[in-house]
Amino acid sequence: MTILRTSYRLLWSLVASCALLSGAAHAAGGDTIAWDKAPKKTNDLAALQNGAKLFVNYCLNCHSAAFMRYNRLTDIGLTEQQIKDNLLFTTDKIGETMVSNFNPKHAKEWFGGVPPDLTVIARSRAAFGKGSGPDYLYTYLRTYYPDDTKATGWNNLAFPNVGMPHVLWELQGTRKPVYDVKQEHGQEVKVFKGWEQLTPGTMSPLEYDQAMGDLVAYLQWMGEPAQNTRTRVGVGVLLFLALLTVFTWRLNAAFWKEIK
Amino acid sequence: MSDTQVDSSKRTWLIASSCAGVVGGAFTAVPFVSSFQPSEKAKAAGAAVEADVSALKPGEKITVEWRGKPVWIVRRTPEQLAALKGLDPQLADPKSERKPAEFTPEYALNPHRSIKEEFLVVVGICTHLGCSPSDKFQAGPQPSLPDDWQGGFFCPCHGSTFDMAGRVYKNKPAPDNLEVPPHMYLSDTRLLIGEDKKA
Amino acid sequence: MAQFKEVSPNAPASEKLLNWVDNRFPLSKLFEDHMSRYYAAKNLNFWYFFGALSLLVLVIQIVTGIFLVMHYKPDANLAFGSVEYIMRDVPWGWLVRYMHSTGASAFFVVVYLHMFRGLIYGSYRKPRELVWVFGCAIFLVLMAEAFMGYLLPWGQMSYWGAQVIVNLFAAIPFIGPDLALLIRGDFVVGDATLNRFFSFHVIAVPLVLLGLVVAHIIALHEVGSNNPDGIEIKANLDKNGVPVDGIPFHPYYTVHDIFGVSVFLTVFSAIVFFAPEFGGYFLEYNNFIPADPFKTPLHIAPVWYFTPYYSMLRAITTEMMYVLILCVVLGALVAVVKIRMPSFLKPVVLVAAAGLVATMLAIDAKFWGVVVMGGAVIILFFLPWLDFSPVKSIRYRPSWHKYMYAIFVINFVILAYLGVQPPSPIGERVSQVGTLFYFGFFLLMPWWSTIGEPKPVPQRVTFAAH
Numbered sequence: 020m021t022i023l024r025t026s027y028r029l030l031w032s033l034v035a036s037c038a039l040l041s042g043a044a045h046a047a048g049g050d051t052i053a054w055d056k057a058p059k060k061t062n063d064l065a066a067l068q069n070g071a072k073l074f075v076n077y078c079l080n081c082h083s084a085a086f087m088r089y090n091r092l093t094d095i096g097l098t099e100q101q102i103k104d105n106l107l108f109t110t111d112k113i114g115e116t117m118v119s120n121f122n123p124k125h126a127k128e129w130f131g132g133v134p135p136d137l138t139v140i141a142r143s144r145a146a147f148g149k150g151s152g153p154d155y156l157y158t159y160l161r162t163y164y165p166d167d168t169k170a171t172g173w174n175n176l177a178f179p180n181v182g183m184p185h186v187l188w189e190l191q192g193t194r195k196p197v198y199d200v201k202q203e204h205g206q207e208v209k210v211f212k213g214w215e216q217l218t219p220g221t222m223s224p225l226e227y228d229q230a231m232g233d234l235v236a237y238l239q240w241m242g243e244p245a246q247n248t249r250t251r252v253g254v255g256v257l258l259f260l261a262l263l264t265v266f267t268w269r270l271n272a273a274f275w276k277e278i279k
Numbered sequence: 280m281s282d283t284q285v286d287s288s289k290r291t292w293l294i295a296s297s298c299a300g301v302v303g304g305a306f307t308a309v310p311f312v313s314s315f316q317p318s319e320k321a322k323a324a325g326a327a328v329e330a331d332v333s334a335l336k337p338g339e340k341i342t343v344e345w346r347g348k349p350v351w352i353v354r355r356t357p358e359q360l361a362a363l364k365g366l367d368p369q370l371a372d373p374k375s376e377r378k379p380a381e382f383t384p385e386y387a388l389n390p391h392r393s394i395k396e397e398f399l400v401v402v403g404i405c406t407h408l409g410c411s412p413s414d415k416f417q418a419g420p421q422p423s424l425p426d427d428w429q430g431g432f433f434c435p436c437h438g439s440t441f442d443m444a445g446r447v448y449k450n451k452p453a454p455d456n457l458e459v460p461p462h463m464y465l466s467d468t469r470l471l472i473g474e475d476k477k478a
Numbered sequence: 479m480a481q482f483k484e485v486s487p488n489a490p491a492s493e494k495l496l497n498w499v500d501n502r503f504p505l506s507k508l509f510e511d512h513m514s515r516y517y518a519a520k521n522l523n524f525w526y527f528f529g530a531l532s533l534l535v536l537v538i539q540i541v542t543g544i545f546l547v548m549h550y551k552p553d554a555n556l557a558f559g560s561v562e563y564i565m566r567d568v569p570w571g572w573l574v575r576y577m578h579s580t581g582a583s584a585f586f587v588v589v590y591l592h593m594f595r596g597l598i599y600g601s602y603r604k605p606r607e608l609v610w611v612f613g614c615a616i617f618l619v620l621m622a623e624a625f626m627g628y629l630l631p632w633g634q635m636s637y638w639g640a641q642v643i644v645n646l647f648a649a650i651p652f653i654g655p656d657l658a659l660l661i662r663g664d665f666v667v668g669d670a671t672l673n674r675f676f677s678f679h680v681i682a683v684p685l686v687l688l689g690l691v692v693a694h695i696i697a698l699h700e701v702g703s704n705n706p707d708g709i710e711i712k713a714n715l716d717k718n719g720v721p722v723d724g725i726p727f728h729p730y731y732t733v734h735d736i737f738g739v740s741v742f743l744t745v746f747s748a749i750v751f752f753a754p755e756f757g758g759y760f761l762e763y764n765n766f767i768p769a770d771p772f773k774t775p776l777h778i779a780p781v782w783y784f785t786p787y788y789s790m791l792r793a794i795t796t797e798m799m800y801v802l803i804l805c806v807v808l809g810a811l812v813a814v815v816k817i818r819m820p821s822f823l824k825p826v827v828l829v830a831a832a833g834l835v836a837t838m839l840a841i842d843a844k845f846w847g848v849v850v851m852g853g854a855v856i857i858l859f860f861l862p863w864l865d866f867s868p869v870k871s872i873r874y875r876p877s878w879h880k881y882m883y884a885i886f887v888i889n890f891v892i893l894a895y896l897g898v899q900p901p902s903p904i905g906e907r908v909s910q911v912g913t914l915f916y917f918g919f920f921l922l923m924p925w926w927s928t929i930g931e932p933k934p935v936p937q938r939v940t941f942a943a944h
Binding site for chain 2: 541545548549563566567568569570571573574736
Binding site: 085086087088091135136138139140142143144145146147152242243244245249250252253254256257260261263264266267268270271272274275276278279 | 520559562563565566567572573576725729730733734736737739740741743744747748750751752754755758763764765766767768941943944
């Protein structure tokens with residue numbers, strides 16, 4: 020009924036606008052940069068396949084995706100043979116999960132901590148008012164800069180003092196953030212202005228951004244492989260329920276006609 | 280509005296809603312019932328297993344696990360193979376005719392019940408009630424076995440006996456020959472248990 | 479043999495079967511008493527859908543819960559993985575999981591709306607006090623059920639939410655720390671806690687919930703449902719003893735509720751299939767990180783349906799204690815001066831108030847925060863005895879009462895919103911004012927519910943033919 024729907028919508032917009040307002044308040048004076056919007060590519064099989072390739076080649080060395088089975092990659096248009104030939108690095112059984120061979124003991128010694136599992140990373144990194152998990156990941160993968168005060172030699176604008184090095188630096192090249200210095204409340208404040216490329220990478224900035232879009236789309240898909248099925252089935256379910264609602268509405272009316 | 284008109288409109292919508300409801304109910308039940316089926320994890324765990332028989336000498340047996348069950352690979356000696364033909368009168372189902380779909384795939388419907396003559400590949404579970412029979416490869420008289428024993432398997436639970444091709448003897452509790460699982464040779468010395476060329 | 483009813487040998491088989499059963503089990507009688515000859519007022523409106531919808535959501539939670547338990551592993555090392563196993567490896571497991579998580583939030587939406595109906599139409603008043611009391615018990619038990627269920631996915635929010643709430647029990651003087659140890663089964667929330675919460679969530683509390691729901695419905699059917707006009711339809715019977723304003727529940731309200739169910743399922747499915755996380759409110763982002771006892775997330779908040787009470791908990795700071803002490807003192811004075819009571823009671827009230835003030839000064843604000851949070855739920859139980867208005871339904875109350883209820887709702891929503899936000903100075907002040915209003919609404923109701931001129935209550939229910 021319209022009252023219920025309106026109340027739901029009103030409440031949801033109230034909640035959403037409050038969350039946005041509070042988030043904006045945080046981001047404006049926040050300690051990390053605002054997040055870029057990740058491109059929506061989870062329906063683009065080519066992008067997902069490219070993302071899978073990047074993931075297996077660059078991420079799986081240190082990070083596991085312990086709940087993701089290799090054979091599920093057939094959902095994004097790959098055959099089992101293609102998976103076996105190109106993507107099966109850590110095991111020889113296609114039914115196994117993507118577990119990295121990186122010894123956790125070494126991880127603690129070399130990096131100070133165990134690299135987190137990435138299976139549902141895209142679902143866990145959202146923040147109210149800042150953006151979705153994919154937005155964060157898309158920003159994070161593109162905002163590394165060299166910092167020789169850090170053990171790894173790298174720092175990151177979206178995740179300051181991160182313990183992970185820039186594994187994709189060969190693709191992106193190295194670049195550093197450029198700031199404008201502004202006067203605010205009698206203090207000098209650095210405002211992020213843009214990037215200055217220091218050394219070139221094998222990809223142009225546009226190519227790199229597109230590759231990262233693919234990788235993030237893959238991470239988003241991997242976080243919930245059933246998502247495309249879910250929305251597809253959902254359309255059918257809602258159409259059916261709309262029809263059922265019409266029937267039960269008329270059924271109700273037919274009985275209540277006789278009540279005076 | 281007249282009574283019959285009201286009644287007929289009630290009936291119409293009652294039928295329409297009931298049909299839609301039943302259809303909806305059926306569609307809702309499908310995912311729940313499907314969740315009973317083996318999960319991807321179970322299917323992955325039940326995947327085919329490789330076995331290497333290059334080190335297997337005649338008269339020896341190795342055991343491989345497939346789908347939680349023991350699969351025996353026995354390299355039979357020439358004497359054991361020769362003795363198989365004469366045993367037919369003593370066996371309950373010498374030509375594996377009883378339930379071939381369940382126990383004997385077509386590449387094992389031969390006198391040695393295997394793809395390669397030398398190697399027997401069977402599931403090591405007695406077809407009576409599921410115990411695992413013991414090896415009795417040595418020919419000759421032994422406790423619980425007849426004097427003219429030609430080698431095979433003996434199930435300690437209820438006394439069923441099987442020959443070196445896994446075929447069950449007459450008048451024993453077990454009704455069927457030992458199951459030959461789907462399998463194929465990837466090379467002369469490597470087998471894949473759980474898949475055959477048909478699959 | 480007792481009075482057996484006989485049917486003619488020519489009767490159809492179905493009639494003979496029904497008769498056989500009826501002679502041994504009151505099947506037809508139950509159906510008549512509770513459905514086809516249970517009379518409800520004919521003017522029940524939109525607000526009356528939510529009881530049946532609560533029952534529907536209970537069934538959804540139980541059925542989806544049964545299927546989840548087939549695959550879930552209640553072990554601290556395996557729990558998080560088993561949930562992802564359900565989401566990915568179990569055929570249609572993702573659907574069962576989303577139905578259960580959405581159902582949990584839907585349960586509270588539906589129950590809050592159901593309670594609101596009771597509030598505005600005076601459904602808790604005589605003779606329905608026990609219906610209301612059973613309902614409040616259901617609400618309390620439901621909160622426990624949701625809290626324990628939330629630990630099971632063993633994510634960061636699960637773990638730290640449980641850690642915080644169990645530590646609240648530790649705030650109780652003298653017995654607190656031992657009580658917390660007893661609840662947890664260990665020095666921190668861990669595997670022992672997970673296993674016992676699993677047992678409670680899956681079997682112990684659902685059984686209690688089912689028992690309370692049955693009691694709630696039996697109590698209701700004993701006295702008959704209320705209606706938006708607050709009129710007792712049983713006061714006006716026709717020559718057959720049937721209320722003139724009543725209609726049989728079956729078929730009129732069964733058909734009405736089936737329509738309500740359709741609409742509900744549409745909204746429910748829209749969420750399940752298109753927005754199961756619901757912006758991070760139904761499935762929280764932090765809960766996709768496995769529980770880490772060494773790393774607390776920056777911002778812990780309980781799930782949305784607990785946040786109004788969480789706000790009240792946070793509002794009780796040391797400063798606020800002085801305000802509360804003032805309220806106790808003023809309350810005792812007003813009670814002694816204004817309320818009619820035997821004269822020997824007056825010094826008792828003053829001494830009790832003094833004692834309470836002493837304990838309020840002696841024990842930390844942390845403990846009183848817990849008391850206030852619990853009190854906010856417990857006070858609901860007393861509502862039937864706090865409402866002194868001569869009329870039941872908001873429709874016939876003095877107009878300004880409508881504003882009281884509207885402000886109550888807005889206040890509750892603001893408290894909920896503040897509970898989700900991280901603490902802030904403004905938020906603290908607003909939630910303190912909000913807490914005072916919430917309690918004032920109930921504690922002062924014996925006074926404000928009598929102020930103003932009620933409108934005349936009609937003899938017959940107001941109903942417009944459809």
